Amino acid sequence: MKEIKITVKNITEHRLFMPFLCLAAVLLVNVLKTPDFFRISMNNGVLYGYLVDIVNRASELVILAIGMTLVTAASGGQDISVGAVMAVSAAVCCQILSGGKVSANTFENPFLLAVLMALAAALLCGAFNGFLVAKLHIQPMVATLILYTAGRGVAQLITKGQITYVRVENYKILGGYIGNCPVPTPVFFAVAAVLIVYLVLNKTALGLYIESVGVNGLASRLVGLNSTRIKFLTYVLCGGLAGFAGIVASSRIYSADANNIGLYLEMDAILAVALGGNILSGGRFSLFGSVIGAYTIQALTTTLYAMNVSADQLPVYKAVVVIIIVVLQSAVFKKHITELRMKKSVSIESGR
Amino acid sequence: MEKNKTKIKRSGNAFLLMITIALFLVMYIVGMVVFQDKGFAKPQMFLNLFISNAGLIVIGCGMTLVMIIRGIDISVGSVTALVCMSSAYVMENKGINAYSALVISLLIGILFGIVQGYLIAYLKIQPFIVTLAGMFFGRGMTAVISTEMISIKNNLFLKWANYKIYLPFGSVNKKGVYQPAYIYPTVIAALLIVVFITVLLKYTKFGRKLYAIGGNEQSALMMGINVRKTKLMAYILEGLLAGLGGFLFCLNSSAGFVEQAKGMEMDAISAAVIGGTLLSGGVGTVIGTLFGVLIKGTITSLITTQGTLSSWWVRIVLSALLCFFIVLQSLIGASKKKKNALSLIR
Numbered sequence: 081m082k083e084i085k086i087t088v089k090n091i092t093e094h095r096l097f098m099p100f101l102c103l104a105a106v107l108l109v110n111v112l113k114t115p116d117f118f119r120i121s122m123n124n125g126v127l128y129g130y131l132v133d134i135v136n137r138a139s140e141l142v143i144l145a146i147g148m149t150l151v152t153a154a155s156g157g158q159d160i161s162v163g164a165v166m167a168v169s170a171a172v173c174c175q176i177l178s179g180g181k182v183s184a185n186t187f188e189n190p191f192l193l194a195v196l197m198a199l200a201a202a203l204l205c206g207a208f209n210g211f212l213v214a215k216l217h218i219q220p221m222v223a224t225l226i227l228y229t230a231g232r233g234v235a236q237l238i239t240k241g242q243i244t245y246v247r248v249e250n251y252k253i254l255g256g257y258i259g260n261c262p263v264p265t266p267v268f269f270a271v272a273a274v275l276i277v278y279l280v281l282n283k284t285a286l287g288l289y290i291e292s293v294g295v296n297g298l299a300s301r302l303v304g305l306n307s308t309r310i311k312f313l314t315y316v317l318c319g320g321l322a323g324f325a326g327i328v329a330s331s332r333i334y335s336a337d338a339n340n341i342g343l344y345l346e347m348d349a350i351l352a353v354a355l356g357g358n359i360l361s362g363g364r365f366s367l368f369g370s371v372i373g374a375y376t377i378q379a380l381t382t383t384l385y386a387m388n389v390s391a392d393q394l395p396v397y398k399a400v401v402v403i404i405i406v407v408l409q410s411a412v413f414k415k416h417i418t419e420l421r422m423k424k425s426v427s428i429e430s431g432r
Numbered sequence: 433m434e435k436n437k438t439k440i441k442r443s444g445n446a447f448l449l450m451i452t453i454a455l456f457l458v459m460y461i462v463g464m465v466v467f468q469d470k471g472f473a474k475p476q477m478f479l480n481l482f483i484s485n486a487g488l489i490v491i492g493c494g495m496t497l498v499m500i501i502r503g504i505d506i507s508v509g510s511v512t513a514l515v516c517m518s519s520a521y522v523m524e525n526k527g528i529n530a531y532s533a534l535v536i537s538l539l540i541g542i543l544f545g546i547v548q549g550y551l552i553a554y555l556k557i558q559p560f561i562v563t564l565a566g567m568f569f570g571r572g573m574t575a576v577i578s579t580e581m582i583s584i585k586n587n588l589f590l591k592w593a594n595y596k597i598y599l600p601f602g603s604v605n606k607k608g609v610y611q612p613a614y615i616y617p618t619v620i621a622a623l624l625i626v627v628f629i630t631v632l633l634k635y636t637k638f639g640r641k642l643y644a645i646g647g648n649e650q651s652a653l654m655m656g657i658n659v660r661k662t663k664l665m666a667y668i669l670e671g672l673l674a675g676l677g678g679f680l681f682c683l684n685s686s687a688g689f690v691e692q693a694k695g696m697e698m699d700a701i702s703a704a705v706i707g708g709t710l711l712s713g714g715v716g717t718v719i720g721t722l723f724g725v726l727i728k729g730t731i732t733s734l735i736t737t738q739g740t741l742s743s744w745w746v747r748i749v750l751s752a753l754l755c756f757f758i759v760l761q762s763l764i765g766a767s768k769k770k771k772n773a774l775s776l777i778r
Contacts, residue, residue: 158560221504228698402564403551403562410557
């Protein structure tokens with residue numbers, strides 16, 4: 081009996097327990113509402129079903145959430161410019177591919193060049209944010225506020241205010257399907273991004289450094305870590321990942337729409353980090369928690385869409401979820417709960 | 433030594449305000465010289481800066497209040513949209529008069545202030561996260577009320593919106609007819625708010641508490657200031673101003689729609705920052721914020737008068753200015769720290 085209790089306690093106190101519980105709760109609602117929720121079928125040689133849709137659509141969010149986790153862990157703040165950075169990188173990519181035309185039916189420039197340039201632009205955005213935060217010590221959200229608003233303007237500038245279309249089958253692969261593979265390509269990108277970042281963090285000491293800087297920047301500097309450089313690096317990484325997500329997103333709609341690519345995604349990414357059990361004020365982090373958080377949010381979005389909630393109204397529900405999570409996470413609230421518990425146990429003891 | 437320190441601090445802040453005013457004058461004079469034929473030099477053009485930005489001035493004042501206590505509120509743009517939409521909805525679809533619409537607008541603002549202020553002051557959650565959620569909530573609620581644009585045709589409302597107050601000066605137009613300069617009641621409301629908040633910050637206990645909290649929360653607490661309550665009050669006042677500013681904005685646009693006032697939080701924050709309010713708290717005046725708003729208005733009218741530049745240039749230029757001032761602040765802050773450290777060593 082005691083052993084079972086301990087195992088239960090081990091499971092419930094595991095870092096990933098809450099994220100998984102949230103995901104399970106969202107999925108359960110779906111099962112009750114739509115009986116064939118878990119059914120996966122093959123249509124025209126590709127996998128088809130709610131689950132596939134969720135996993136597919138969540139890919140960009142997963143990529144963003146990884147970057148956001150690192151930024152949050154190292155600097156204790158969030159990067160709210162990621163959606164705008166996605167728009168910038170999509171604009172660069174499509175504009176180079178179309179050779180400056182509004183609509184192109186063939187690649188005007190090499191594909192690799194376009195992708196590399198788009199990533200370079202995104203990395204530059206990340207470096208700009210990183211410079212303001214790490215070097216000039218400006219609050220992360222204020223620093224990234226600059227790009228949050230300027231970013232879409234810059235993207236408009238690159239596409240000359242139009243939506244640039246790239247109507248080439250090869251370009252649609254990134255956001256669609258490779259050959260006869262039944263699994264959508266973005267899923268592979270998401271998995272690859274998670275694996276690469278995970279390996280880099282764990283095979284090198286970078287993950288440890290990031291946590292240490294996030295817990296106490298001054299102390300890490302005193303033990304010889306260059307905390308400025310590590311913070312800077314996380315912002316550059318976050319920018320690069322956002323750029324990558326932007327390319328995938330633009331390939332999905334084979335165009336660069338500066339006003340709508342990555343719209344509201346910064347909120348979702350922050351929400352994913354919070355849902356993953358990460359503390360928003362920095363320090364220890366769980367990459368997989370954020371990934372699960374990202375899938376949970378996409379599941380929530382899909383569920384709300386299925387319940388006929390319009391895209392414009394979605395933010396209401398997400399805002400409520402965010403507030404609930406941060407309130408539950410807040411130190412004051414936790415202290416309050418502990419005090420309540422202690423009072424209870426004291427009263428039991430004195431009652432005896 | 434103490435005197436020296438305060439001198440450094442004061443000179444740094446006055447320096448920022450001076451840069452702001454100088455920047456505004458330079459921009460406006462350049463505009464007058466370059467667009468002489470397009471009426472940039474007429475007094476009405478200058479008054480238009482106030483007319484089109486009356487709402488933003490009020491919202492900027494509120495933003496300055498919370499930035500002084502080291503907070504921030506990025507929900508004001510969506511509060512404005514929500515206020516416009518609900519005003520339009522109750523007046524057009526429910527037949528409620530304009531007075532009640534104004535009251536509803538103020539209540540929406542206060543409600544946002546209470547909830548956000550409570551979460552920030554009492555539960556100690558980062559202002560940015562709380563108000564980011566508030567921003568999405570407001571924008572979403574706007575869409576819940578209506579996804580269609582509602583234009584306001586209420587008689588009393590339009591009477592308020594179009595009531596011209598003529599001033600004792602004016603200019604002569606191309607046909608040689610004298611046209612007196614005019615303003616709308618919204619401008620008077622906005623300027624009254626500026627005066628009110630200036631007095632509040634400078635001459636009341638509440639104002640001094642705000643600066644004390646922004647300067648150092650810990651010592652403010654030790655001085656016996658009820659930090660949490662004061663913070664909550666600041667957010668409620670700011671919410672009220674956001675509601676009022678939203679209503680003034682609504683008088684200007686006479687419609688409610690989902691995409692309205694998008695990015696207005698950014699305009700308000702940049703106005704405050706450009707006006708010399710420090711992001712690190714403790715320093716700021718609403719006069720500076722007023723000039724920040726005027727600079728934004730000048731950029732907008734320069735770009736629209738120029739004609740060939742697209743509207744997103746306003747955002748890019750404004751962001752660049754914001755960036756410049758943030759970096760400047762941080763450099764001034766860094767030099768101050770260095771001087772303080774040096775004085776400690778000596």
